[in-house]
Amino acid sequence: MERQNVSRRGLLLGAAGTLAAGGAGYAVAASQSTNTSDAGVVPFYGANQAGIATTAQNRLAYGTLNVVDGTSAADLRDLLNQWSGAAARMTRGELVGQDTRADTPPVDTGEAVGSLPANLTVTIGYGPDLFDDRFGLAPRRPRALTQLPALPNEDLDPSYTGGDIAIQACSDDPLVAFHTVRNLARIGMGVVEHNWLELGFGRTATTSATQATPRNLMGFKDGTRNILGSQTTLMNDHVWIGAETDQPWLRGGSYQIVRRIRMFIENWDRDYLADQQNVFGRQKTSGAPLTGSQETDTPDFTARSADGSYVIPADAHIRLAAHETNDGLRILRRGYSYTDGIDPVSGTLAGGLFFIAYMKNPAQFITLQTGLGASDALNEYITHTGSALFACPPGLTVSQRWGDQLFG
Amino acid sequence: MNHGRIPVLTAGIATLGLVASACSSTMSASTGTSSGGDAAVAVTLTPQGCAPSPAKVAAGHIAFNVTNKNADAVSEAELRSSDGSHILGEQENLTPGLSGGFSLSLQAGTYQISCPGAASSTATFTVTGAKAGTTWQSDARLTAAVRGYAAYVTTNVNTLISNTQAFCDAIDAGDMARAKLLYPTARVPYERVEPVAEIWGDLDTAIDGRWENPVTVASQFVGFHRIEQLMWEDDTLTGAPALCTGLLGHERQLLTLVTSATYSPLEMAAGATDLINEAATAKITGEEDRYSNVDFIDFTGNIDGAREVVTLLTPYLKAVAPSALTTVAARLATLESQLSTYKRSPGYDDTGFVEYSTVLDAQRRQLSAAVNAYAEALSKISTYVSD
Numbered sequence: 001m002e003r004q005n006v007s008r009r010g011l012l013l014g015a016a017g018t019l020a021a022g023g024a025g026y027a028v029a030a031s032q033s034t035n036t037s038d039a040g041v042v043p044f045y046g047a048n049q050a051g052i053a054t055t056a057q058n059r060l061a062y063g064t065l066n067v068v069d070g071t072s073a074a075d076l077r078d079l080l081n082q083w084s085g086a087a088a089r090m091t092r093g094e095l096v097g098q099d100t101r102a103d104t105p106p107v108d109t110g111e112a113v114g115s116l117p118a119n120l121t122v123t124i125g126y127g128p129d130l131f132d133d134r135f136g137l138a139p140r141r142p143r144a145l146t147q148l149p150a151l152p153n154e155d156l157d158p159s160y161t162g163g164d165i166a167i168q169a170c171s172d173d174p175l176v177a178f179h180t181v182r183n184l185a186r187i188g189m190g191v192v193e194h195n196w197l198e199l200g201f202g203r204t205a206t207t208s209a210t211q212a213t214p215r216n217l218m219g220f221k222d223g224t225r226n227i228l229g230s231q232t233t234l235m236n237d238h239v240w241i242g243a244e245t246d247q248p249w250l251r252g253g254s255y256q257i258v259r260r261i262r263m264f265i266e267n268w269d270r271d272y273l274a275d276q277q278n279v280f281g282r283q284k285t286s287g288a289p290l291t292g293s294q295e296t297d298t299p300d301f302t303a304r305s306a307d308g309s310y311v312i313p314a315d316a317h318i319r320l321a322a323h324e325t326n327d328g329l330r331i332l333r334r335g336y337s338y339t340d341g342i343d344p345v346s347g348t349l350a351g352g353l354f355f356i357a358y359m360k361n362p363a364q365f366i367t368l369q370t371g372l373g374a375s376d377a378l379n380e381y382i383t384h385t386g387s388a389l390f391a392c393p394p395g396l397t398v399s400q401r402w403g404d405q406l407f408g
Numbered sequence: 409m410n411h412g413r414i415p416v417l418t419a420g421i422a423t424l425g426l427v428a429s430a431c432s433s434t435m436s437a438s439t440g441t442s443s444g445g446d447a448a449v450a451v452t453l454t455p456q457g458c459a460p461s462p463a464k465v466a467a468g469h470i471a472f473n474v475t476n477k478n479a480d481a482v483s484e485a486e487l488r489s490s491d492g493s494h495i496l497g498e499q500e501n502l503t504p505g506l507s508g509g510f511s512l513s514l515q516a517g518t519y520q521i522s523c524p525g526a527a528s529s530t531a532t533f534t535v536t537g538a539k540a541g542t543t544w545q546s547d548a549r550l551t552a553a554v555r556g557y558a559a560y561v562t563t564n565v566n567t568l569i570s571n572t573q574a575f576c577d578a579i580d581a582g583d584m585a586r587a588k589l590l591y592p593t594a595r596v597p598y599e600r601v602e603p604v605a606e607i608w609g610d611l612d613t614a615i616d617g618r619w620e621n622p623v624t625v626a627s628q629f630v631g632f633h634r635i636e637q638l639m640w641e642d643d644t645l646t647g648a649p650a651l652c653t654g655l656l657g658h659e660r661q662l663l664t665l666v667t668s669a670t671y672s673p674l675e676m677a678a679g680a681t682d683l684i685n686e687a688a689t690a691k692i693t694g695e696e697d698r699y700s701n702v703d704f705i706d707f708t709g710n711i712d713g714a715r716e717v718v719t720l721l722t723p724y725l726k727a728v729a730p731s732a733l734t735t736v737a738a739r740l741a742t743l744e745s746q747l748s749t750y751k752r753s754p755g756y757d758d759t760g761f762v763e764y765s766t767v768l769d770a771q772r773r774q775l776s777a778a779v780n781a782y783a784e785a786l787s788k789i790s791t792y793v794s795d
Contacts, residue, residue: 068777070742085501100496100512103674104791190739190781398483399503 038172040119044088046395048240048252051123052332052358053229055208057170060200060336060354061177062258063185064127064163064388065192073135073407079191080124080403083184084396087122090176096183109186111179118173122180124402125166125256125390140408142247144255144361145391151366152373153383160260160386163195168256168356174199196386198260200336200354207334213287213295216353217337218268218381220280221287224295225322227332238330241360241394249408252394254358257331257365260338260386263352268381279377281316289318301325315377321368329367331359352382362389447471449533451521453479453502457531458523464534469728471511476502481525487512488520492530549724550673550793556720557676558669561601565663568597572659576652579635579645587648588639592697592705592759595632599709600716602686603679604669605662614658618696631655633699640699673721673793677786680717683710684783692776694764704750704761711747714786715740721793729792736789739782746778 042050067076086096093116097107131141147162169180178199185194204216205223209230213221227234236242241253268276273284281299282289289299290312301319303311312319323330339351359365373379393405447465451458453476460472474485486498487510496519497510519533544550575594578586598605598616606612615631629637635651638644687710690696697703718725718736725733756763767775 068742068781088501098495101791101794103794105787186784189784190735190742193777193781398501399506401501 038118039116041117042119042121044091045398048395049123051121056203057119057172058203059174059177061169061181063167063181063197064195066164066195071191075191077403077407079188081401084402090180091120093117112176115173115176118171118176120171120176123168125392127164127390130164148389151369153379155383157385160196162388166390200338202337204335205333239332239358253392255362256390256392257357258388259355259384261353261355261382262385264381265349278313281312281318315375317378320372320376329364331357331364333357451485452477453482455479457526457528458485459531460521460533466537467516467535469513473509474499475507476504478504482523486522488522490518492520544673553720554671560716561604561666564597564601565666569659579648579652589758592702596709599706600713603682636699676717677790677793680714681786683714688779692772701763701765702759703764705759736785739785743778743782
């Protein structure tokens with residue numbers, strides 16, 4: 001397991017020539033050049049789960065699953081144990097398993113054969129309902145993990161809300177990310193079932209100083225002041241669950257909040273530039289705050305113009321979201337742009353921001369969103385249509401597995 | 409009805425060219441479970457190496473039980489081909505104190521046990537003789553299963569013909585109400601053995617084809633669903649007697665073919681999966697009986713057919729793959745308990761079920777999850793019953 005040997009994908013079918021039926025096609029696929037040039041491997045094992053502080057990749061496949069009625073605790077534990085092994089393999093660029101026979105369905109679904117891992121990370125989270133009376137997990141439930149309260153400016157679609165388990169797969173290759181969620185769900189068939197699934201096609205956040213700030217679908221840089229994974233003090237103060245939790249097993253984990261934020265893109269595109277900039281509080285092209293000239297300039301929330309009004313308006317998004325105006329509250333954002341095609345009713349683009357954030361206590365987001373949802377100028381152009389909260393456990397050592405970690 | 413898939417069953421037509429030399433019977437080595445081996449081989453990881461014990465066994469199903477005793481630098485054992493180039497089975501992530509394993513069928517030959525990180529990282533493993541019972545024909549439990557399945561298919565095609573005859577008699581008599589009641593009953597035997605009929609693709613289209621598959625040409629749309637459309641959508645029997653005569657002719661052709669067909673356990677197992685796949689795609693959506701909404705009774709036909717295969721293979725599976733059998737049974741129980749909530753007496757058109765169009769999307773999704781879970785479990789038994 002010390003190998004980070006991506007070429008093992010070529011070993012898909014075991015002994016060459018033993019599979020007369022169907023083997024040839026796979027052999028060809030495995031010997032072709034790879035779909036991505038990025039052989040980067042992010043270690044799966046470690047103190048914290050990868051996919052939070054690690055450098056944000058460009059693509060996302062995100063699935064929530066529910067445990068099937070009647071599933072036993074032992075079956076769930078066994079599945080989670082299988083999952084961590086499979087996830088570790090996939091992050092190394094290996095198949096879920098190798099086929100040695102042609103008379104059984106392939107262990108791995110196969111679409112990622114020939115693809116490099118492209119920095120694949122697989123991050124698991126557990127929803128509040130998992131800790132109900134079904135699996136005896138109530139004593140393991142952290143007090144902070146409860147259903148999110150109703151929040152302003154949300155119109156939640158049950159088809160994109162909640163779930164027992166979340167899988168966040170991020171990679172610089174979209175096929176690799178999708179393959180991960182697909183195969184984990186397949187392994188779990190009968191024990192878990194899909195609740196909802198979303199693909200993200202462009203990161204909107206930066207978690208590494210080496211990355212430029214990307215733009216959201218509104219054309220703005222909205223992640224300039226994010227916490228970076230390398231900022232250990234900030235990570236410990238705001239993101240990693242620490243000694244404050246009532247559940248020591250969760251230390252080193254983080255709470256994940258997901259909000260599927262529909263943007264009314266056509267309306268936004270019809271807003272004049274100065275107003276767009278006032279809505280965010282930043283210049284559109286440079287990304288600089290309205291009080292500065294460089295993207296990384298610290299916004300001056302006290303600056304006023306000649307007429308006495310704030311340069312960064314009172315309802316500007318960056319003012320309401322800033323830690324300076326929220327008693328120092330911060331979260332780590334790790335979102336993606338998404339689209340589900342066309343709204344069947346209106347014929348408009350159905351897309352926006354698939355917001356993912358990590359924090360040491362869900363109250364951080366609840367406080368921020370209560371303020372933003374009430375008075376953010378951006379609200380005219382967005383509504384939150386999906387929502388979920390999960391507790392992401394800490395990372396695994398090579399001898400640990402997800403099921404054993406959860407059940408203790 | 410086949411939607412462009414290549415028929416899995418090849419009864420009497422061709423045989424699958426399977427010459428696998430090794431078969432993994434655990435789907436994922438990382439599960440650490442091993443099942444039902446004829447022989448057990450202990451592999452102990454130590455700083456020195458990973459010598460198997462015994463180092464020589466007879467060909468057959470072999471369970472490798474891997475334990476890391478005290479090797480900090482070693483965490484996995486692999487079974488490789490003799491030249492080391494291919495991994496046939498492995499157990500990873502074993503730190504000191506942990507154990508796991510994998511199991512597979514091996515034919516005679518020399519293999520390697522490999523444990524990267526140990527002082528001596530490869531050991532030789534030898535499999536002797538010929539695999540016991542090299543073909544399924546030498547196992548009485550499997551030959552009995554295949555005989556039972558051939559009889560089941562023939563019986564159902566005979567019933568299909570007699571039920572269709574009764575249905576057609578009602579049509580010939582111009583009795584629409586009676587024909588509607590007999591329509592689902594006539595179809596059920598077909599739904600039980602449909603993967604067999606799909607071997608002869610043209611016949612399947614002629615008996616069970618849909619408007620859009622494979623043609624959208626009115627004159628080529630014949631069989632059950634064309635008559636269904638006439639009765640429920642067009643509210644007429646005009647043209648139905650001729651269609652019925654054609655349908656019966658095609659069913660008699662099918663009977664001739666199945667009577668001389670031969671089957672294998674692998675085909676049976678794959679066919680069972682195919683039946684439930686069929687339920688997952690055509691029944692859940694309500695696509696199949698779109699005019700009459702009697703999908704539930706077709707649904708039960710698919711399940712009957714799959715259940716019969718499992719029942720016939722049970723004496724064998726109980727011995728070689730008890731846990732796979734347990735999973736199949738559990739998934740079926742879940743599905744049947746869901747289906748039972750839609751049972752009514754006498755039900756819609758005497759089908760014993762509610763009208764399928766009344767089943768809400770959320771309920772269909774729940775049914776779908778149960779159907780898919782059952783199909784997935786069924787798909788894993790094929791490997792245990794083939795050579």
